[in-house]
Amino acid sequence: MNDSISCTVESLSIDYHIISRFTNCPEGAVIMAADLKKRNIWRALLLLAILLPFSGPARAAGDEVVVFAAASMTETISSLGERFEEKPGLPVIASFAGSGTLARQISEGAPANVFVSANMKWLQFLDDEKMLVPGSLVTMASNSLVLVAPKETPEVMDFDVAKLPELLGDGRLAIGDPESVPVGTYSKGALENLGLWEDVQKKAVMLPNVRAVLALVERGEVPYAIIYGTDLKLAKNIRLVTTFPEESHPPIVYGMALIKDHDTHSAKQFYDFIQSDEGGEIIRSFGFMAVEN
Structure with a gap:
């Protein structure tokens, strides 16, 4: 610095x-x-x-x-x-x-x-x-919670969030740190409620705030990330994959x-x-x- x-x-x-x-x-x-x-x-x-x-x-x-x-x-x-x-x-x-x-x-x-x-x-x-x-x-x-991907990530027809661990392959999922970042807490909660956290956790890269998550997926360094719906409006070079059901996480x-x-x-x-x-x-x-x- x-x-x-x-x-x-x-x-x-x-x-x-x-x-x-x-x-x-x-x-x-x-x-x-x-x-x-x-x-x-x-x-x-x-x-x-x-x-x-x-x-x-x-x-x-x-x-x-x-x-x-x-x-x-x-x-x-x-x-x-x-x-x-x-x-x-x-x-x-x-x-x-x-x-x-x-x-x-x-x-x-x-x-x-x-x-x-x-x-x-x-x-x-x-x-x-x-x-x-x-x-x-x-x-x-x-706000809402969404799964996003870089535009160059191949689009999956009839996307099913239950297949996320399989779709990640050797790639990583960018999320906020559940211990200190609300978007991470919501992300973990949604994945747990959908029965995916155990499989996804080992592939997750946990970051200190939602803008750090957004930056990683915008640069194409991860195939998928979880951010807020409002951040999608401001993002570049990414696309919406799916919106998590409201009932899958706390308001x-x-x-x-x-x-x-x-x-x-x-x-x-x-x-x-x-x-x-x-x-x-x-x-x-x-x-x-x-x-x-």
Whole structure:
């Protein structure tokens, strides 16, 4: 990894994390990346939060909103952040990664204001640690689970998911890590319910977030992968093989909450905006189904 990362890029990827920001950094600003390890990724966010207020008109400290969100929400939260900035003019900084990774970072002190998880498990984890603002945990969207393949993978007529282990042959199945990534948890659950997990497990390559899964299948490095339906809309060079039956896995529900002691006025404004009619329209535009609380 390079010793420094230019702050002038719109987003940067570090160890499967994507850090995005929706305002321009000062010209020539550089963020030192010496400590950018998995458990210390939030240090970069903190530096971004310090730099961002100097990128435009003077703002009070704490005006920026730091959002930690599931990787599958990258485009959605980015769009929400951009629209939100047009209104009160407050900067939004977002870090995207696996929900479990982000939840652990928040537990270790990462300076997030809002957390968006691809399942309720990791929100409950933080709630059990008394790290969420009471009453702020809400559901915000739902998704589907799909099996995909590179376009060059031969198409199987009358595809039967029960034949997946046979179709894999010597190839691998890309999925999220079931221990820390919601898409992996859902994938394992669906395969177990269909009686396929035992045969498929030894052929599975488990990755740290859904975008890493997507990248592997887009490059044609695996014949099949399991991702969210919304990721299929954004993908290149892949095709839908089948959609897993809803009854084969728990409902794929995204949740959101404010982080205790970091629930600033700006954070509450963004939290409310996501739940507004306008926010719901943006969420649906990316293929999610908005959920009313």
